[in-house]
Amino acid sequence: MNEVEVGGGFSGEAAPESSPLPERACAGEEPGLDDEAEDLSGSSGAGRGPLRGEKPTIPSIPQQQDRPSTASGVRSGTGRPSGTGRARLPRRRLVEVADLHEVLRPVAWLWDRLSGWQQQQIETAARAELVRLTGLVQCPQDAPRALAERLEARIAQSGGLVMIRQPFPWLLHRGLVQRPACSDTRCDDGIRLDTNEACESCGNVIHLRRAHRVRLAAQLDQEQPGLSTAERRQVLEERLRAHTEDEGERRERRHAAQRARSEKIRTAARARAAREQEEAAAREAARRALPCADCGSPDEAGLCDTCGCRRELSAVITEAGMCEVSWSANPTRLDDVATVMDRVRSEILARVTASVDELRAALDADGIAVADDPTFTEVAALRGLRAAKEAAAEYRVTALTHLARTRQAQTESRYAYAAEQSRSHYRHDPTGPDTIAAATQAAERARARTAEDLLAQRLTHLREQQTLTPHATCPEYLTHALTRIPGGAA
Structure with a gap:
């Protein structure tokens, strides 16, 4: 290729040490490929490249063949695992999980989008939740139904299955977990797990909080009647915050007292169990020492x-x-x-x-x-x-x-x-x-x-x-x- 003369007055003229085109986005990332591209194009600098409007005659660069194998364990050009990575768990259909088929039926579409490892984690979490629900519902047989209804309610709150973009974290941290709205362990989003009706404790908590807010507002109006609306709101929020902190401390003290009582009960139960075990051992020793009821031989446990x-x-x-x-x-x-x-x-x-x-x-x-x-x-x-x-x-x-x-x-x-x-x-x-x-x-x-x-x-x-x-x-x-x-x- 003949070199183009510089200084001929063309509109595309540029100095040999400068380039009229912006730097490529991949510049500085793969210098080896850039050098190879220059060699294939037949130019060693920007000044020797094609003029504006001309089509370069650079052939396609075989980047995939020259790119080294990545650390993900995939062999170059084959698309297969290299065999050095950890084997993946196989995915299963929901019908193959017999004990959770009815429970997870509402989220069957999400189940199909999970990997094998994620399915295993969801199975473990669902079984643990079923065991916990068995002690909360009226009949142990109602635990699967309660968990399935919870999943349906969570789906409705999310706007449908199509609105759930990440199935695994949604199932693990939102769909399967219980969200009590009050201190009652049977409450789940304001619904009692044992009766499937509105939780009375939640209604009492809301009523008490509203009554306390009204009481604080009336007390504030008596103490500082000249406050503006913004100042009144700020002072009221501070008092509500202080009341909430005090209530949390009292609740923590109640829980500590309850834990102490529970520990005392457990200690008494352990002592009672040890005493009963000693008494049983004594009874067994006495029984073994009994003579034979027929011949009178000693230490025959009642019958030789x-x-x-x-x-x-x-x-x-x-x-x-x-x-x-x-x-x-x-x-x-x-x-x-x-x-x-x-x-x-x-x-x-x-x-x-x-x-x-x-x-x-x-x-x-x-x-x-x-x-x-x-x-x-x-x-x-x-x-x-x-x-x-x-x-x-x-x-x-x-x-x-x-x-x-x-x-x-x-x-x-x-x-x-x-x-x-x-x-x-x-x-x-x-x-x-x-x-x-x-x-x-x-x-x-x-x-x-x-x-x-x-x-x-x-x-x-x-x-x-x-x-x-x-x-x-x-x-x-x-x-x-x-x-x-x-x-x-x-």
Whole structure:
């Protein structure tokens, strides 16, 4: 390019050391790019640039490729995170937050505008507010409704959702927080949380403040009647301010006294709890020191293991005997009842003896001396009790089988069969295979249910009539029964 002569009288003429154009806005920020632009344009100074009105032939500057990667963790030219920054929390839809879905429904549109971290903070704040509202509303179930109504009221005060420019701070500091207009903790913008009506305390506070203002104004007119309007307003405001400060100090003193009383109550409660804990420990120690009620052994907490085993075995044998009596004997005939009970008792004790003998034989086969094993007594007692319980379960099944054949059970079975057969979805084919199968199952269920009811009724009757023989509860018999278990007798 030929250089343009200077001093030719052109209107665009300028001195080589000066520039007629204003400095660029980006001058001084990226000198490297400016130098590159000069090199590409083919000029080394302002005087060698194009004249006014001419179009420069500078190609586009590849700034994005030469710009270094920023500290935000975004790789140059890719738009992806570099992987070195902290992972973002995933955003969730409001329907995925089951416990807050109904509560935050009024602000669902704002929820969708939050980031994952902001949603987590709002969830925490909402749950904490729900816990606090549970102790303020009448019913704990009304807490979600109260919080949802508060959000709706805050939205109406803000002029609608579209007027909320910053959802996160609005939700955290305005939408979810309670704003009591008086000293009542149940007040929220002049509305009682428990009754959802206007707060009476707020009305009293406003009335008292207005009355006090009128009283101060009347007092000021009596003391200084010649004041101008501006001076009167200034003096009245100063007196109101002083009264407000005094009221705040009195309120702080009341709160301090209340805190002292609360601390005193908490101290008394802690002392009472410690005393009750000591008394409970003393009662437990006294209970553990009680002798056995059956054998008199000391420090057995009222019942030793041996006597406990004896009582449990006696209860199992008695229950099995009553199950057998319920279908095989007349409960009004004591001799028949005694015979059945003795037979059941002998059979169960035989099962217990056989089970313990099995254990002893197994230990002998393994070369373990029963007399040298301190745990054999406890293991044998538990094994014998398990055998007795298994035998008692078999007696119960036998009793249910016989009671299922009674006339009452058969009648209930026929009624259930007919009722199932007459159902609307079986009425078109009452003798079909599906109908017969369903009716048979219903009859069997009715028969089993009737047998259970009959057994429960008869066992209750036997317990109330106390028709058991004296042998069932005499200590001599129980001691003899426990001798079948080594170490079981006292």
